[in-house]
Structures are given as structure tokens and as C-alpha cells.
Amino acid sequence: MRRYFIFTFLFFFNFSVALADSTAIRLLSEYVQIESVSGKENEAAYFMANECRKAGFVVEYINDTTGSVNFAASLYPLSWNKPNIVFHNHMDVVPAGSGKYWDYPPFGGVIDKGKVWGRGAMDNKGLAIIQFFAAKNFLRSSYDLDLPYNVTLLFVSGEETGGITGSKIVAKDFIEKFNPQIVIGEGGAGMDDLGFLTKKSPIFGITIAEKQNLWLRLRWNTDYAGHASIVENDYASMLMVNGLYRLLNHPMPIIITNEAAIMFRALGEAIGGVKGSVMKKPDSRLFFKALELMSKNDPEVRDLVTNKITLSGIEANRTALNQNSNTESAYLDVRLLPGTSVEEIMYYIKSVINDDIVEIDIIDRGMASAGTVPDKYFALLASAIEKEFTDSKVIPMLLPASTDNNFFRALGIPVYGINPMMVSDKQLKAIHNYNEFIKIEDVTKGIVVFSSFLENLLYQ
Ligand SMILES: [Zn+2]
Known part of the structure; x- marks a missing residue:
């Protein structure tokens, strides 16, 4: 039964990655078109919550008021209290600044030159779409099987303004609901132009501290x-x-x-x-x-x-x-x-x-926290990355900035920050700047990385 199942899974999986390409990019484009500057996340939240429901996730709102809305989309209801792999992403974006400096309308979600353009494409809507399509691959089996983990996509408000309307609320009052074994949020990425390294093979940094x-x-x-x-x-x-x-x-x-x-x-x-x-x-x-x-x-x-x-x-x-x-x-x-x-x-x-x-x-x-000591989940993430990006090396990394991750790290939960994609210097500099973009390739490969990470965990 199990072998048979894995066979159909693999078949289904390959098929759905190819199919996911265009639907993922289309969904990202639509998501970018919602102008969800911090404090105005509600519309983006209802849009994504609806997409999650349509796909078959169990959607639960943590709180929902104007300017602060947070929700979870999971394979199984949170009330089942299964050990949980939590993927964190934020719905808010920083303002676009003057539109005249953009080559494409900042909230146009234009797909051109192999990229999706617009505020939030990279930070952080692209990551949300990657998480969404990776987890979606396991919905079908979650209906038939009692998988050893739940997988939750946690969509939050207000990351760019310090997390007070988002992760702080979740971490402070609702964390027990989630039973998180790890949280995976934004953070490091793959880079092949690190100035201080002579060897030019891609290095992926998974952030373990901020x-x-x-x-x-x-x-x-x-x-x-x-x-x-x-x-x-x-x-x-x-x-x-x-x-x-x-x-x-x-x-x-x-x-x-x-x-x-x-x-x-x-x-x-x-x-x-x-x-x-x-x-x-x-x-x-x-x-x-x-x-x-x-x-x-x-x-x-x-x-x-x-x-x-x-x-x-x-x-x-x-x-x-x-x-x-x-x-x-x-x-x-x-x-x-x-x-x-x-x-x-x-x-x-x-x-x-x-x-x-x-x-x-x-x-x-901000929140202070000691770093996460790399554990088995780190090793699984690293091997999923190294499988997709051959020749790359994955290292644990200290992020010289801060994200929402420390809210969860401070509770003693292992937290890893990773955008599973190769990021150029130009791409990095466009974050919070004009002409923000994500490559279509980043989205498709990212889905493969998180899917194979989950596959190893859920079908162990
Ligand atoms: Zn961000």
C-alpha cells in the first residue's frame, strides 16, 4: 500500500511541479497587484486565505481586525495538535516610493523577461507562493494518510513595521495552537558573488540567528x-x-x-x-x-x-x-x-x-534571541537545496539584519530563514527599492526544494 502510494505520489508530484509553474506565477502576479502596504493587509489576507481554501487547506484566522490580520493554512486542523512544520511569510510590503523610478508599475505584477515585477515580488510574496505550492503537493496524501507532521503556512501582517500587528501577536498568545517543531521564514539565499570568497561556487546561507x-x-x-x-x-x-x-x-x-x-x-x-x-x-x-x-x-x-x-x-x-x-x-x-x-x-x-x-x-x-543550533531539520533543508542546486554548499548563517524570526526563536523554537533561490546582488538591492523582482526560475526551483524537504519528512 505504502509503496504503491509513493509511486503514485512521485508521478503526481512531477506532474504537479510542471503544472504549478504557470499557475504559481499567475497567482504571484495577482497577489503582487494587491497593494498591501503595512497596516493595509486585509485585502491581501482575504485573497490568499480564499486561495488556500480553494486548494484544500484548512484555514484558521488567528485574528482579524483592520490593519492586523493573521491566518494559518494547514494540511490538518491546528486543533489536532500534530507536530507542525510552520512556514512563515508576511503579507505586508513597504511603500513603492515614486512610480516614475519603476520600469513597470510597482503594483502591476507584470510578468516580463522571465521575471515577476513589483513591490513584494521578492519580499515576501514570492516566498509565500513557493511555500503554498510546495505544501499543496501534500494535500492529497493528507486526506488519505495520517502523516507524521502537520504543515502550516502562517501568513502575518506588519513584518516591515516590527511585527507588532503580526508575529508578535502569534508568538505571544497563540503559539501553543501551532505546536511548532520548526519555523521556516525568510532569510538567507544562494549567492555566487560573495566578494570575500575566492571560490565562486554557490553558497546558500540558512539563517540561524539575527x-x-x-x-x-x-x-x-x-x-x-x-x-x-x-x-x-x-x-x-x-x-x-x-x-x-x-x-x-x-x-x-x-x-x-x-x-x-x-x-x-x-x-x-x-x-x-x-x-x-x-x-x-x-x-x-x-x-x-x-x-x-x-x-x-x-x-x-x-x-x-x-x-x-x-x-x-x-x-x-x-x-x-x-x-x-x-x-x-x-x-x-x-x-x-x-x-x-x-x-x-x-x-x-x-x-x-x-x-x-x-x-x-x-x-x-526588537526581539533578542540566541541563535538556533542546526539540527536534523537543518540537515534536511540543506540536502533538499543541494539536490536542486548541484555544486552548491549550504551553511548556517547569521543575518546582520532582523526579521520576524526572532519572535519565534526567543520562545526556544528552532527557526531557519531561507529563500530557496539564487539571488544576485542586483536582486538583493532591489528589495525595498525600485524595480523589485523575482525570477520565474526562483519560484519553480523553490517549490521543488521545499517539496523535497517535505517529502523526506512526511514520508519517512
Ligand atoms: Zn521581508
Whole structure:
């Protein structure tokens, strides 16, 4: 019975991948056409929930209010409480900016030159479509068989604005419903143009950890308003400029976190050669020296091993031309490595600025979490990728930015971030930018990768 079943499955599977190509691209195009800028996800949610129902998924809304709607589409009802493989995606997109910079209308979903064009095509609607068609391949068998896992597609709101209307709600109040064994969300991808690698075989990074966001306001308040010609040397504008100069020019110390060490070890293994053998020993002095050099020349490397402080804007209390402003503010965007606390970085900032007047306030902070230690699910994901992208190597990776993934990681759930596709530098730069696109090939291959991952898990 089982053998027979697998045979029909394989037949059905090959057939449905080919068929899925055009329907997947058409569905993605329609999905991109819904202008679901953060806070306006409802229409996109109802559209996708309906598509999921039509396909045969069990759809359950987690919450549904204007501006915050989250739903699950699963093989089996969540109430069955089966161990669950959760695929996470977000429905919201960032604004398109001025349409005149786009080659195609940003919400046109135009299919041209082997690509789907538009805001969200890559981030994150393309991934949702890949997850959808991969899971859909197992619907038929879920009706007949008691598969060992449930598979859930989790569609959320508000990722681009910090996850408060989406993943935060799900993680905080509803996670038990899901019984997640792992969560697979957005994150790394395949790259073959990594500047710091000499060997040009594609490397896929599955993210196992992320930096924590922190937004700070620094304020210099002095008593010296008054006439600009008679002030002392320690007026607010001057203190701010000098303090920021010290802070932004102070070299950030290199920190090799556990997560980065796991990554470098795997990367060394993957690239081999002299460079690889040095990388394989991330706690050696030789590696540290090499890392110092690499991170000086390559911001991509630097971001992986340092906390990052960016001045995102300044604000002055300007009045008359001949009057000093007595209060000045600077805004910092800070990205913290796993293991660096908010208190620690605030202490660092205060001591480098080194004046008595600066006050630091936290405006907002993201979720902190230690990384996921690669487990059997990581190995299964990696082998599914390596099967489809021959010659590629998969490594665990630290993402120097942050996504919703940390909400789930912080609960102790293993979380992997992966867009199962080869991404060029140009494609990466178009995210949150003009002319965002996804290649049709990315979608079709991505469906194959997730399908073969699920096949190994569900038919074990
Ligand atoms: Zn995204």
C-alpha cells in the first residue's frame, strides 16, 4: 500500500511541479497587484486565505481586525495538535516610493523577461507562493494518510513595521495552537558573488540567528540658548557634533559570537583550500587576524562580527539666526549581535561620547534571541537545496539584519530563514527599492526544494 502510494505520489508530484509553474506565477502576479502596504493587509489576507481554501487547506484566522490580520493554512486542523512544520511569510510590503523610478508599475505584477515585477515580488510574496505550492503537493496524501507532521503556512501582517500587528501577536498568545517543531521564514539565499570568497561556487546561507534592532535618541540639553556670539564652548550643537564624531569614528570591536563561529566553521568546510582551513578554526589567532583585515575591507563581513551603530538623523531646535538652539537630538539605528545586551551598548555609547550632558532614550527595540543550533531539520533543508542546486554548499548563517524570526526563536523554537533561490546582488538591492523582482526560475526551483524537504519528512 505504502509503496504503491509513493509511486503514485512521485508521478503526481512531477506532474504537479510542471503544472504549478504557470499557475504559481499567475497567482504571484495577482497577489503582487494587491497593494498591501503595512497596516493595509486585509485585502491581501482575504485573497490568499480564499486561495488556500480553494486548494484544500484548512484555514484558521488567528485574528482579524483592520490593519492586523493573521491566518494559518494547514494540511490538518491546528486543533489536532500534530507536530507542525510552520512556514512563515508576511503579507505586508513597504511603500513603492515614486512610480516614475519603476520600469513597470510597482503594483502591476507584470510578468516580463522571465521575471515577476513589483513591490513584494521578492519580499515576501514570492516566498509565500513557493511555500503554498510546495505544501499543496501534500494535500492529497493528507486526506488519505495520517502523516507524521502537520504543515502550516502562517501568513502575518506588519513584518516591515516590527511585527507588532503580526508575529508578535502569534508568538505571544497563540503559539501553543501551532505546536511548532520548526519555523521556516525568510532569510538567507544562494549567492555566487560573495566578494570575500575566492571560490565562486554557490553558497546558500540558512539563517540561524539575527541581530537585534535598537533605536535610540540622544539628546544634548544645555542652558545656553542666548546670543550666538557670546556662548561658551560647550553649547548643544557643538557637543552633539563632537560627541557623534567620536562615536561614529570609534572602531567597533570585533566579536565572534557562537553563531558566527558555527557559520565560519561551515564556510571553511565548504570553500576548502588555505582560506577554508583558516576559517575552520574561528577561535584561532590566525583567523582573528584574517578577520580583522577582511572586516576592514568588506562591510558585509564587518556586519557579521560587530555591533553596528548608524546615525539615522538629527534634529535641532532652531530659532533665529543669531540664537543658539539649546537642545539637539540625534537618532541612532543600532544592530546588536546575539549576546550583546541593550544596557551594554548604551554604556558603550555613553562612554565613547564622553560628556556629562548627553541623555540616551530607547525609542524602540526588537526581539533578542540566541541563535538556533542546526539540527536534523537543518540537515534536511540543506540536502533538499543541494539536490536542486548541484555544486552548491549550504551553511548556517547569521543575518546582520532582523526579521520576524526572532519572535519565534526567543520562545526556544528552532527557526531557519531561507529563500530557496539564487539571488544576485542586483536582486538583493532591489528589495525595498525600485524595480523589485523575482525570477520565474526562483519560484519553480523553490517549490521543488521545499517539496523535497517535505517529502523526506512526511514520508519517512
Ligand atoms: Zn521581508
